[in-house]
Amino acid sequence: MAAPTRLMSRLTLVTGGGSGIGRAVCQRFASEGASVVVADINEESANETLGSLQRDLRGQGHMTAVVDVTSKESVTKLITSIQSRYFQPPSVCVNAAGITQDDFLLNMSEEQFDTVVRVNLKGSFLVTQAVAQALVSCGSNKGSIITVGSIVGKVGNLGQVNYASSKAGVQGLSRTAAKELSRFGIRCNCVLPGFITTPMTDKVPEKVLTKMQSLVPMGRMGRPADDSGYVTGASIEVTGGLFMG
Ligand code: NAP
Numbered sequence: 001m002a003a004p005t006r007l008m009s010r011l012t013l014v015t016g017g018g019s020g021i022g023r024a025v026c027q028r029f030a031s032e033g034a035s036v037v038v039a040d041i042n043e044e045s046a047n048e049t050l051g052s053l054q055r056d057l058r059g060q061g062h063m064t065a066v067v068d069v070t071s072k073e074s075v076t077k078l079i080t081s082i083q084s085r086y087f088q089p090p091s092v093c094v095n096a097a098g099i100t101q102d103d104f105l106l107n108m109s110e111e112q113f114d115t116v117v118r119v120n121l122k123g124s125f126l127v128t129q130a131v132a133q134a135l136v137s138c139g140s141n142k143g144s145i146i147t148v149g150s151i152v153g154k155v156g157n158l159g160q161v162n163y164a165s166s167k168a169g170v171q172g173l174s175r176t177a178a179k180e181l182s183r184f185g186i187r188c189n190c191v192l193p194g195f196i197t198t199p200m201t202d203k204v205p206e207k208v209l210t211k212m213q214s215l216v217p218m219g220r221m222g223r224p225a226d227d228s229g230y231v232t233g234a235s236i237e238v239t240g241g242l243f244m245g
Contacts, residue, residue: 008033011060013082013090015069015127016097018045020198021148024224025094026062027052035060037082037090039067040097060086069097069123079130089134095124095147095170100200102159113162120166121173128177132186141185147174149190167192175244182241194230196222 012029016022018040026036030053038053040046046064053062065081068074083089099119101112124147135143152160153167171190178188195201195212201221213221222230237244 002028002031004031004033006032007092010034010092011037011082011086011088011090012092012094013037013039013078013127013131014094014096015039015067015123016095016148017064018042018049020096020200021193021196021224022094022096023049023052025096027054028225028227029092030054030056030062034092035086036062037065037078038062039065039078041066041068067097069095069127070118072126075126075130079134083134089138089140090131091135091140091143093127093131093143093145095127095145097123097127098148098166098200100160100163100203102163102203104159105161108161113165116162117166117169120163121169124170125173128173128188132177132181132184135186136184143181143184143186145174145177145181145186145188147188147190149174149192151192151194154192178241178244194222196224196226196230198224 007029012034014022014026014029014036017026017038026038026049029036033056035056036053038046038049043064043066046066050062050064056062063085065078067078079089097119099116101116103112128145128147131145147170149170150167152164153171156164174188174190181188194216195209201209209221213219218230218232
């Protein structure tokens with residue numbers, strides 16, 4: 001259930017906000033009172049997300065931005081455009097932009113490997129760095145950066161050596177960022193979804209999805225708006241970062 005004022009007056013940035021998980025995050029943030037910057041490489045889908053958002057309570061409004069997270073120049077432009085509109089950097093950032101290009105290790109091209117790592121890992125780095133730099137330089141002492149990893153980064157998956165590597169990488173990125181940025185009041189965390197029905201999983205063969213589903217104790221794929229309804233068997237550390245890996 002959304003808490004309508006929980007994020008009131010918070011400025012939030014969601015990359016990959018035009019589709020799937022990113023879109024559901026934008027909708028949840030807006031329904032909890034936040035202003036949302038819907039950032040995506042796909043302008044049309046970002047606009048569709050924008051059109052689906054509840055009005056924010058403080059009247060600052062939401063905005064869309066076209067960004068390619070693999071480009072430092074594009075990410076810098078994104079942060080500049082946010083600051084010129086809202087006169088502050090986002091204090092909540094979700095790195096949800098991501099892609100897959102599956103193939104077996106024996107066949108995977110260098111290009112396929114590089115492309116996926118560039119979007120999923122380098123993209124998360126560039127956005128995390130730019131948001132953190134903006135927060136630190138404006139003297140803010142509060143921020144939260146969430147990166148969407150994947151269970152595949154932890155356990156591996158057939159045909160996804162590039163994706164699994166990128167998603168293992170973002171866990172290291174998040175932990176290191178958490179260690180470095182805690183002193184500025186910026187928290188960094190990673191969430192690891194399993195299989196969630198989105199345009200990304202539409203590309204997975206039905207046979208594979210059925211097999212995966214049979215391994216899920218809850219017996220179904222997740223939905224982007226599931227919230228904690230698809231969290232089970234997890235141990236979430238609430239330690240201020242103590243003993244993180
Ligand atoms: P999705 O529906 O394909 O959404 C990803 C969005 O990111 C798309 O709008 C995509 O645009 C955009 N994007 C791609 N490259 C970009 C770039 N260079 N710069 C900015 N935006 C870019 O996928 P999803 O399933 O919601 O995935 C969201 C995140 O969750 C990803 O990081 C994914 O790896 C992760 N995840 C998903 C699942 C799952 O089962 N669905 C499981 C674990 C983790 P285009 O459509 O134009 O490419």
